[in-house]
Amino acid sequence: MPLLEIESLHAYYGKSHVLHGVDLCVAPGEIVGLLGRNGVGRSTLVKAVMGQVRATGSVRFRGAEVQGLAPHRIAHLGIGYVPETRDVFASLSVQENLLLGCKRGRPSERWSLEDMYGMFPRLHERRATPAGVLSGGEQQMLTLCRTLMGDPALIMIDEPTEGLAPQVVEQVAGYLRRLQERGLAVLLVEQKLAIALRIATRVCVMGHGAIVYQGTPAELQANAPVRREWLEV
CATH class of the missing domain: 3.40.50.300 (P-loop containing nucleotide triphosphate hydrolases)
Structure with a gap:
């Protein structure tokens, strides 16, 4: 089904x-x-x-x-949504943003802070940094991870590579594959045909x-x- x-x-x-x-x-x-x-x-x-x-x-x-x-x-x-606008809480730290993603304040059974920091080491380095000063690519990573902390079965991601540098685009593509390997379903809105054809x-x-x-x-x-x-x- x-x-x-x-x-x-x-x-x-x-x-x-x-x-x-x-x-x-x-x-x-x-x-x-x-x-x-x-x-x-x-x-x-x-x-x-x-x-x-x-x-x-x-x-x-x-x-x-x-x-x-x-x-x-x-x-x-169980439906997660990562908007194109990368809606982070600018005045809160990276770690505080991640914890806000937990449903009813409880940690996810499938995703932990350690998982997020393992997938995105840059977020671990900046875990005490206000989210508003992160780069566009870092905010994209943070928004994705905050959504994962809610333990969705399906995640819908709107234009995750828009405005990102080519090397960051490749990182995001790799992360999406890793989500699939962890059993997550992904509905990916993507403008870049080459990326979509490679990972979908x-x-x-x-x-x-x-x-x-x-x-x-x-x-x-x-x-x-x-x-x-x-x-x-």
Whole structure:
């Protein structure tokens, strides 16, 4: 059974109709790359799953309907969300930010502070530093780790490599693979086609607010017409 099942999902900003009947699923331990040009609705899709935008349709997680629930209830069920905006608590230290990610103040059974610092040694070095003075790449690492401290079964990550230096992009790609090795499912919104094709187990391409193509990275790589119509500038 899929971990996340989205059927006929429509989403709106005011009177603007952004998602037009999205169908998508994510299996346990799978990395699904969500691709598409800017403005096609990728970020809106993950926000709709988290209950942050007005939506209709069905979103089931572990077989239970979550569409219509408040964002904090969806998070407590086991869906983590790392927004593109890297929303850190600027005045709090790195370690205080991480501890805020624990559900009801309890440490995760699967992820500990030691795990986070082991994956991201730079965060350990700066654990007493206010999060607001971290670099963009460090804030991205911190936001991801804070979400993991809540012990999600599925994590949705919006543009994790946006604005990062090439060497940091490679680090983030490696970390995402390690999450999959630990049994975590990932829905990855990513603009960089090369990164998504390298780390995803399956890719979904969005266009005009709907999924227009699904397949393996190899199948998309071999399908030049789809790439030209929906991805290339």
